Amino acid sequence: xxxxxxxxxxxxxxxxxxxxxxxxxxxxxxxxxxxxxxxxxxxxxxxxxxxxxxxxxxxxxxxxxxxxxxxxxxxxxxxxxxxxxxxxxxxxxxxxxxxxxxxxxxxxxxxxxxxxxxxxxxxxxxxxxxxxxxxxxxxxxxxxxxxxxxxxxxxxxxxxxxxxxxxxxxx
Numbered sequence: 001x002x003x004x005x006x007x008x009x010x011x012x013x014x015x016x017x018x019x020x021x022x023x024x025x026x027x028x029x030x031x032x033x034x035x036x037x038x039x040x041x042x043x044x045x046x047x048x049x050x051x052x053x054x055x056x057x058x059x060x061x062x063x064x065x066x067x068x069x070x071x072x073x074x075x076x077x078x079x080x081x082x083x084x085x086x087x088x089x090x091x092x093x094x095x096x097x098x099x100x101x102x103x104x105x106x107x108x109x110x111x112x113x114x115x116x117x118x119x120x121x122x123x124x125x126x127x128x129x130x131x132x133x134x135x136x137x138x139x140x141x142x143x144x145x146x147x148x149x150x151x152x153x154x155x156x157x158x159x160x161x162x163x164x165x166x167x168x169x170x171x
Contacts, residue, residue, distance in 0.1 A: 020105060024123065028107040028116055031133070036149035040142035048098055049134050056131045059091050063135065071135050074110045076122050092127040102127050112136045113144045115152075 034043060046052065056063065063070045070078070078084050095102045106129035107121050114120045124132075136142045 024105050024107050028121070032116055032149055035142060035146050036153045038146075040137035040146050041140065043137050045130055045134055045137075046099060048095070049130075052095075052127075052130050053134050053138060055091070055094070056135060059087065060131070063131075068135075068139055068141060071132060071139065072112050072141055074108065074122065074132065076110065079124065079128070088125065088128060091131075092125060095127055099127065099130070108132055109145070112141045115145065115148060 079088070092102060102125070104126045105123055106126045107116065108124050108129050109116055109120050110122055111120050112132075133142070
């Protein structure tokens with residue numbers, strides 16, 4: 001790409017996509033930090049959590065059937081199928097004026113019992129994230145994630161304290 005001029009990353013084609021991805025990752029990190037610190041059943045993600053939860057139970061009853069299996073482990077094929085996309089589009093349209101960034105992209109864990117990872121994360125719309133995570137929190141399906149995140153944070157704090165003590169001992 002020899003144009004003679006300097007490359008301006010702000011004018012790059014993928015700049016918008018990169019910002020979008022960064023925001024989605026930051027959102028996921030913030031949510032994981034919340035799961036670490038707050039009992040999931042006590043988490044309030046929006047001012048409309050009750051409405052979102054009840055509306056989802058009406059529009060997506062299959063998520064609440066069979067021991068909540070479709071909430072615990074998201075079926076990406078179902079979510080992104082032609083029928084699934086249409087149902088989600090109709091659901092989300094009702095929140096266009098209520099929820100900021102309702103159609104913004106978010107990362108979600110496909111298995112509620114595990115942490116965010118390359119194999120356990122998919123990209124969904126923000127309203128889909130809210131439906132799944134509000135339901136997971138209320139139904140106790142994020143309790144294992146909370147315990148895992150809290151334990152992970154405890155171990156990180158111990159390691160940090162050990163490094164600090166070792167550094168102090170050397171000085």
